[in-house]
Structure formats: C-alpha cells, structure tokens
Amino acid sequence: xxxxxxxxxxxxxxxxxxxxxxxxxxxxxxxxxxxxxxxxxxxxxxxxxxxxxxxxxxxxxxxxxxxxxxxxxxxxxxxxxxxxxxxxxxxxxxxxxxxxxxxxxxxxxxxxxxxxxxxxxxxxxxxxxxxxxxxxxxxxxxxxxxxxxxxxxxxxxxxxxxxxxxxxxxxxxxxxxxxxxxxxxxxxxxxxxxxxxxxxxxxxxxxxxxxxxxxxxxxxxxxxxxxxxxxxxxxxxxxxxxxxxxxxxxxxxxxxxxxxxxxxxxxxxxxxxxxxxxxxxxxxxxxxxxxxxxxxxxxxxxxxxxxxxxxxxxxxxxxxxxxxxxxxxxxxxxxxxxxxxxxxxxxxxxxxxxxxxxxxxxxxxxxxxxxxxxxxxxxxxxxxxxxxxxxxxxxxxxxxxxxxxxxxxxxxxxxxxxxxxxxxxxxx
Amino acid sequence: xxxxxxxxxxxxxxxxxxxxxxxxxxxxxxxxxxxxxxxxxxxxxxxxxxxxxxxxxxxxxxxxxxxxxxxxxxxxxxxxxxxxxxxxxxxxxxxxxxxxxxxxxxxxxxxxxxxxxxxxxxxxxxxxxxxxxxxxxxxxxxxxxxxxxxxxxxxxxxxxxxxxxxxxxxxxxxxxxxxxxxxxxxxxxxxxxxxxxxxxxxxxxxxxxxxxxxxxxxxxxxxxxxxxxxxxxxxxxxxxxxxxxxxxxxxxxxxxxxxxxxxxxxxxxxxxxxxxxxxxxxxxxxxxxxxxxxxxxxxxxxxxxxxxxxxxxxxxxxxxxxxxxxxxxxxxxxxxxxxxxxxxxxxxxxxxxxxxxxxxxxxxxxxxxxxxxxxxxxxxxxxxxxxxxxxxxxxxxxxxxxxxxxxxxxxxxxxxxxxxxxxxxxxx
Numbered sequence: 001x002x003x004x005x006x007x008x009x010x011x012x013x014x015x016x017x018x019x020x021x022x023x024x025x026x027x028x029x030x031x032x033x034x035x036x037x038x039x040x041x042x043x044x045x046x047x048x049x050x051x052x053x054x055x056x057x058x059x060x061x062x063x064x065x066x067x068x069x070x071x072x073x074x075x076x077x078x079x080x081x082x083x084x085x086x087x088x089x090x091x092x093x094x095x096x097x098x099x100x101x102x103x104x105x106x107x108x109x110x111x112x113x114x115x116x117x118x119x120x121x122x123x124x125x126x127x128x129x130x131x132x133x134x135x136x137x138x139x140x141x142x143x144x145x146x147x148x149x150x151x152x153x154x155x156x157x158x159x160x161x162x163x164x165x166x167x168x169x170x171x172x173x174x175x176x177x178x179x180x181x182x183x184x185x186x187x188x189x190x191x192x193x194x195x196x197x198x199x200x201x202x203x204x205x206x207x208x209x210x211x212x213x214x215x216x217x218x219x220x221x222x223x224x225x226x227x228x229x230x231x232x233x234x235x236x237x238x239x240x241x242x243x244x245x246x247x248x249x250x251x252x253x254x255x256x257x258x259x260x261x262x263x264x265x266x267x268x269x270x271x272x273x274x275x276x277x278x279x280x281x282x283x284x285x286x287x288x289x290x291x292x293x294x295x296x297x298x299x300x301x302x303x304x305x306x307x308x309x310x311x312x313x314x315x316x317x318x319x320x321x322x323x324x325x326x327x328x329x330x331x332x333x334x335x336x337x338x339x340x341x342x343x344x345x346x347x348x349x350x351x352x353x354x355x356x357x358x359x360x361x362x363x364x365x366x367x368x369x370x371x372x373x374x375x376x377x378x379x380x381x382x383x384x385x386x387x388x389x390x391x392x393x394x395x396x397x398x399x400x401x402x403x404x405x406x407x408x409x410x411x412x413x414x415x416x417x418x419x420x421x422x423x424x425x426x427x428x
Numbered sequence: 429x430x431x432x433x434x435x436x437x438x439x440x441x442x443x444x445x446x447x448x449x450x451x452x453x454x455x456x457x458x459x460x461x462x463x464x465x466x467x468x469x470x471x472x473x474x475x476x477x478x479x480x481x482x483x484x485x486x487x488x489x490x491x492x493x494x495x496x497x498x499x500x501x502x503x504x505x506x507x508x509x510x511x512x513x514x515x516x517x518x519x520x521x522x523x524x525x526x527x528x529x530x531x532x533x534x535x536x537x538x539x540x541x542x543x544x545x546x547x548x549x550x551x552x553x554x555x556x557x558x559x560x561x562x563x564x565x566x567x568x569x570x571x572x573x574x575x576x577x578x579x580x581x582x583x584x585x586x587x588x589x590x591x592x593x594x595x596x597x598x599x600x601x602x603x604x605x606x607x608x609x610x611x612x613x614x615x616x617x618x619x620x621x622x623x624x625x626x627x628x629x630x631x632x633x634x635x636x637x638x639x640x641x642x643x644x645x646x647x648x649x650x651x652x653x654x655x656x657x658x659x660x661x662x663x664x665x666x667x668x669x670x671x672x673x674x675x676x677x678x679x680x681x682x683x684x685x686x687x688x689x690x691x692x693x694x695x696x697x698x699x700x701x702x703x704x705x706x707x708x709x710x711x712x713x714x715x716x717x718x719x720x721x722x723x724x725x726x727x728x729x730x731x732x733x734x735x736x737x738x739x740x741x742x743x744x745x746x747x748x749x750x751x752x753x754x755x756x757x758x759x760x761x762x763x764x765x766x767x768x769x770x771x772x773x774x775x776x777x778x779x780x781x782x783x784x785x786x787x788x789x790x791x792x793x794x795x796x797x798x799x800x801x802x803x804x805x806x807x808x809x810x811x812x813x814x815x816x817x818x819x820x821x822x823x824x825x826x827x828x829x830x831x832x833x834x835x836x837x838x839x840x841x842x843x844x845x846x847x848x849x850x851x852x853x854x855x856x
Contacts, residue, residue, distance in 0.1 A: 161788075182829050186832055192839060200844045244457035356590065398824070409619075414623065424620070
C-alpha cells in the first residue's frame with residue numbers, strides 16, 4: 001500500500017465497531033491500519049462501522065448508564081469496548097449551556113444553546129480527537145504520540161500521552177510565544193522547536209512520517225487522522241442527548257480544516273440511522289474568521305472548490321488557509337440549507353465579550369467566531385431565530401487572553417475611600 | 429443584631445434544608461440572613477440543617493439521578509429544591525482522576541486519586557462556593573454580587589453574576605498583572621482597581637458593607653460567607669460518591685483561610701450521619717506553602733492558636749497570612765490523625781510538573797502545594813502509602829503559568845531536517 005506508514009505488526013486490531021476504512025472519494029475499502037489516503041485515488045480515508053443493530057431504546061439506556069465522558073458512546077466509536085478502563089483523559093460530556101441571556105440579545109426565540117468545550121481536560125475540543133487517536137495508537141502498537149501544533153493540539157497530545165504512559169514528541173515553530181510553549185512543555189514530553197514557519201514544521205513532520213526515524217510514531221492528525229477525526233462525532237452525540245435525544249434545528253460550527261463540521265454531520269446521520277433521534281431536517285452553518293475564510297468565500301461565490309488563502313487573523317486555532325475538508329463542508333452547508341459566513345477580528349473580540357457578559361462563558365477566539373457569525377447570520381436572514389440553535393465554543397479564553405486584553409480593563413481606579421467610590425458613580 | 433448587614437427585606441427565605449445559622453463557638457442559633465458573626469461572642473456563623481431523614485439507599489438513588497453538577501446534592505445544601513432550574517454556572521462533578529502513574533512515583537499502593545477541580549466553569553473550586561453565595565443572594569433579594577480578590581474569586585464571581593443576571597462589582601489592587609485583570613474584567617461587570625495593597629482593598633470593602641452605599645450588595649465571602657463556605661462540602665460528597673459511596677482513608681487539602689478543609693470534614697460527617705457511607709476512620713491532612721504556613725507552624729509547635737505571617741510565596745491563591753479557620757483546621761488534623769505540612773516554592777514547581785508529567789493534569793500552584801505536601805508526608809512517615817488517598821487540585825495551571833515558565837521549555841530547537849533531528853538524539 002503506497003500510503004501505508006511505518007508501523008509495528010498489528011496481528012489483531014480491536015477497535016470495537018470500526019470495521020475498516022473507506023475512501024470518501026471512491027468508496028474503496030481497506031483494513032484498519034495507520035493509513036490515511038486511498039491507494040487508488042488518494043482520497044481521504046474514514047472509519048466505516050458495523051454499528052449496533054437492535055432496539056434504539058436499549059441503546060439509549062446503555063449510553064445513559066455509561067460514564068460522564070465520550071466513552072458513553074464507545075459502541076459508536078473506533079475504540080475497544082473496555083476503553084473506559086484504560087488510562088486516558090476521558091474528555092467530553094461538557095456543558096450544553098442554555099444561553100437565555102445571549103438569546104435575548106440576539107433575538108433568538110426558539111432556544112439558544114452554547115456547547116462549551118472549554119470544559120475538557122486541557123480546555124479545548126482537541127481532547128476529543130486526541131483521545132481517539134490515542135486508542136488507535138494503542139491498538140496499532142505505537143509508542144510515541146506526535147503532532148505539529150501552534151496551540152491547543154500540543155497540550156492535548158502532551159497531556160493524553162502523559163496519562164496513558166506514551167512518549168510524546170510535539171513539534172512547534174521555534175518562535176512561539178512563551179505562554180504557549182509552557183502549555184505545551186509542562187506535560188514533560190519532548191517538545192521540539194523547528195527553525196522555520198509552521199509550514200516548515202509540517203513539511204518536516206511529513207518527511208519524518210515517511211522515514212525509518214519515525215517508526216512507531218503515531219502523528220495524531222496524519223497517519224492516525226481517520227481515527228482522530230471521528231472524535232468530533234461525539235459533539236453531535238452529546239448535543240442530541242443533552243437536548244433529550246433530539247436533533248437541534250440549527251448548528252453553528254467553526255471551520256479550520258472543516259473536519260469537525262463534516263464529522264458532526266456524520267454523527268447526526270448515525271443517530272438518525274440508529275433510531276436514537278427522530279429524523280427531521282437540520283441545518284449546519286460554518287463559521288470562519290474573515291482573515292482566513294476560504295470556505296466562506298467559496299460558499300458565497302457558489303464554488304464547489306476552495307481557493308487557499310494566506311491566514312491573517314487573531315483566530316489562530318482556525319487559521320488553516322487550505323482546509324482539507326472544505327469541499328465537504330460546502331456540500332453539507334448547501335445540502336442542509338445552512339450557510340458559511342465570516343466575521344472580522346473586531347467582531348470576534350466583540351462576540352467573545354458578548355458571550356462572557358451574557359453567559360459567563362469565556363471563549364477562545366474560535367468561540368468568538370461562532371458567536372459573531374451567529375449574530376451575522378441572524379442579521380442577514382440566513383439563520384432562523386425561531387428555531388432551536390446550538391453554537392459551538394471549542395476552546396478557552398485563558399489561552400487567547402491577548403485577543404481581548406487591549407480592550408478589557410477596570411471600570412475605574414480609585415483611592416480606598418467611600419467618598420472616592422461615591423464620586424466614581426458606581427454605587428447604584 | 430449588631431453584625432447584621434444592610435439587606436432588603438426578605439419575607440420568606442427558602443434555602444431548602446438550611447434551618448438557620450449557628451455560632452461555631454457558642455452554639456447560639458440565628459434565623460437565616462446575611463449575617464456572618466455571632467452577636468454574642470463574635471464567633472463565625474455556619475449553616476445548620478434539617479437534613480433529610482429516611483432510607484439512605486433512597487437518598488443515594490435520588491442523588492445519582494440528579495444532574496452532573498453540585499445540584500445533585502441540593503437536599504444537603506442551603507439552596508431551594510428547584511435550584512438546578514435557575515440560571516447559574518452549575519459547577520462541580522469534576523473528575524476524580526485515578527492517578528496510577530503518580531502513585532508509582534510516590535510509592536502509594538493503596539490507591540491514589542486527584543480530585544481535579546480545574547474542570548469547573550472558571551477552572552477553580554471557587555465556582556462551588558460562589559454558586560452557593562449566589563443562591564443566598566437571590567434568596568435575600570440582593571442584586572449585586574461582590575468580592576475583593578487577586579485571582580480566582582474575581583473570575584468566579586464575574587462569571588456567575590453574568591449567567592444569573594446579577595450586577596457584579598469586584599475590587600482588586602490597582603497594580604494587578606494584566607492577565608489577571610483581563611480574566612476578572614471580561615465578564616463585563618464592574619471591576620474597580622483600588623490604589624493600595626490587598627489589605628487596603630479588604631479594609632475598603634469592610635467599610636462599604638457597613639455603609640448605606642453597600643445596600644443590596646452581597647459580598648460572597650463576607651456577609652454571605654456562611655452560605656458561600658458550604659460549597660466546599662460538595663468536594664467531600666463528590667469524592668465519596670465517585671469512590672462508590674465510600675470514605676477515603678486519607679485526604680490532602682490545601683489551606684488558605686482553612687474553610688475548605690473545615691467544610692470537607694463537615695461534609696464527610698454529614699454523609700456518615702445520613703448513612704450514605706460507612707462510618708470508618710479517615711485522616712485529613714492540610715497543605716500550605718512554606719512562604720505562608722501559619723497553620724503548619726502551629727501544628728508542628730503543638731499550638732492551638734495560629735500566629736499570623738506575612739505571605740511570600742508563588743502560591744498566591746493560598747497566601748492568607750491570618751487564616752480565620754486555622755484553629756479548626758488544627759483541631760480536625762489532630763482529631764483525625766492527620767497533620768499539616770508545607771513545601772517551599774521550588775518543591776511546589778517540581779510537584780506541578782510531576783503531576784503534569786504523570787497524569788496530564790496541569791495544576792495551579794495550589795495543586796503543586798498539595799502534591800508536594802503529599803510526597804513530603806509520605807517521606808516523613810505521616811501519610812500511610814498503603815491507604816486510599818485523595819489529593820485535591822483546586823485550580824488551573826493556565827492561571828499561574830509564571831510559576832513554571834522559567835523552568836519549562838523546548839527539549840531542543842533544530843533546523844527542519846531529518847539529519848538535525850537524528851543529531852538531536854530524539855529518534856528513540
């Protein structure tokens with residue numbers, strides 16, 4: 001197999017209901033393994049399942065009796081049945097916040113929810129996908145977990161590897177801000193600064209994967225990508241279960257590579273097929289930052305392909321200029337009656353503050369993108385405020401303090417006296 | 429009542445099983461209200477309950493069927509029965525991490541767990557106590573939630589007030605680091621810098637509480653303190669339920685004011701009295717930073733009273749030089765066969781890194797204190813490694829990055845080439 005990567009022998013792979021890999025483009029099937037591209041058409045591979053048949057009510061009960069993390073959905077994920085007993089970070093089951101204050105500000109009357117993934121162990125949704133990659137790495141006999149990253153992924157990989165007893169080796173651009181370096185390095189794995197840009201880091205990682213030096217290495221979002229990506233399905237599962245086993249009418253999802261949006265759609269389709277939720281129409285909306293909005297631009301132009309952009313936005317966790325799943329996102333947005341929209345940096349900051357002020361949720365810039373886009377979609381009539389709407393916040397404001405710092409400070413500074421307090425006009 | 433603070437009329441206060449307040453020193457009872465000190469002896473007041481009588485098995489089932497947050501314990505807390513339906517941050521039900529890797533490093537054979545409260549909405553245990561204060565504020569008709577703070581409490585109050593539709597006004601020293609200011613200000617409440625030290629801020633707040641200017645204001649840890657403090661009981665409840673309704677043999681708890689440790693003991697006693705856990709001996713250990721260790725010093729000297737210290741430690745969230753509950757902590761540590769110990773700043777940093785490296789949990793400096801003290805207690809034979817031990821992490825490493833930054837960085841920095849990677853000796 002041309003695109004098989006170096007991996008130890010894996011005599012019997014138990015990844016639960018995962019039956020194999022299938023090419024998203026040509027449909028060709030492959031056995032489970034650390035492969036990520038079709039050997040015939042080079043299309044992306046994704047996990048194909050033998051999903052549990054039988055009474056949906058029984059499956060719902062089985063899920064509800066499971067742990068308060070993503071492993072409650074083990075029967076629907078590429079993981080062994082006993083995954084909850086293995087050492088891992090156990091992410092997921094994050095709050096679905098009923099955002100009544102935000103709904104009032106935005107004029108949403110049909111029910112507005114924020115799925116707040118800052119509640120994950122390392123405070124971003126990346127814990128979900130890394131947890132899947134880790135189980136695949138275990139199944140394939142890898143001993144090192146690796147990735148290139150400029151932020152959230154580095155912490156998620158470092159922490160998961162530490163808990164699971166894997167070695168980790170994370171590659172970053174050498175000139176990353178110190179705060180981000182600390183967050184990546186504190187888990188004690190190897191952290192390697194690469195003299196070059198983030199593109200150089202990725203190019204180097206691709207070389208390493210194809211070289212004997214990288215033998216036994218699981219790059220979570222390269223040779224383990226088909227498994228990794230499935231982690232985003234759990235967002236769909238949780239949202240529906242938290243709504244009382246019901247599909248939301250509308251979802252607003254951030255777009256980086258587009259994989260998360262694509263897999264949320266896959267997860268919703270699975271719930272329908274299994275009879276876990278009633279089959280009703282839903283709309284998926286994609287959200288980008290204007291400074292990196294190739295999918296939004298293609299959507300608005302009516303194109304099927306995405307023209308790469310050079311990112312320039314404060315929403316760095318979404319700054320992928322050439323999103324691999326862009327065409328699939330366009331397809332899903334159009335098929336479901338959704339849309340793709342973008343907001344500029346100022347609107348992102350405003351939206352972060354709006355969410356914090358109304359709901360007490362301090363979001364990363366990516367959360368500012370989804371909330372800002374939601375507001376814009378309502379204004380231009382593309383999102384129906386009378387329908388149940390779920391907005392994703394995929395990260396934590398503590399990681400992007402710089403975005404709001406210039407415009408966030410004390411209301412007043414006064415001497416420690418009641419007179420000074422009265423004069424400041426704050427005693428209302 | 430001399431120490432009653434200005435508050436609106438509260439014709440009927442429904443705080444669930446809370447039956448009144450009682451003085452911890454003289455036992456005198458008072459009706460529920462925004463009072464915090466006994467009018468006879470000036471002792472601290474705490475909530476007295478009419479706890480649910482009846483079959484423990486039924487109560488256990490009722491709790492287990494409740495929400496995955498502190499409100500599952502509403503029957504044991506000073507909150508109305510329908511508290512889960514009101515807008516608040518819904519903290520709690522944070523992970524109890526089975527820390528097998530850390531146990532191996534420390535030589536603990538009886539089972540070691542980390543109660544990781546960085547999983548709360550604003551990433552510290554303060555969300556638990558503020559949630560209680562908020563419900564009391566609602567019951568008493570307050571409209572502004574307030575506090576003085578240099579860190580975690582400011583964010584917890586700002587976020588809770590935002591969600592609940594309260595005004596918030598938080599007082600901070602004017603020269604706080606910008607990162608902390610941003611974390612406190614982002615929720616959109618009033619944030620007031622006071623020209624002076626933290627002591628000046630507190631003195632000013634005391635004046636404000638006694639003045640008509642402060643009418644309608646709930647200071648979470650002053651006039652709402654009896655309710656606020658009860659939030660820490662939920663740590664005890666969760667730990668026991670997560671252990672399968674079983675008392676741990678040993679707990680290691682950080683000491684700031686000492687209130688948390690005191691209330692954890694109260695919570696364990698309640699579980700025993702209600703028959704929810706078997707009555708067995710447990711030991712509570714207190715953990716302080718050497719740079720602010722008045723309780724540890726008193727414990728070691730065999731004193732019953734605590735001599736105040738001037739704090740000088742990186743564990744700023746524990747830096748209370750004159751801890752109000754110090755004498756109660758000494759009493760509990762001695763009564764249960766525990767101890768109070770302290771570690772220096774270097775040991776705190778080492779312990780933060782140890783926990784991150786072994787379990788993928790990035791703790792605040794307070795978590796470094798408890799883990800470091802646990803190691804020290806094992807070394808000096810005071811903590812029995814053959815017994816089930818729970819160590820608290822009450823905050824998030826993202827908030828105290830500065831503590832680990834000087835000693836946490838990349839393993840290597842290399843050119844983007846396989847040769848450079850090979851030469852760096854990382855390809856094992």
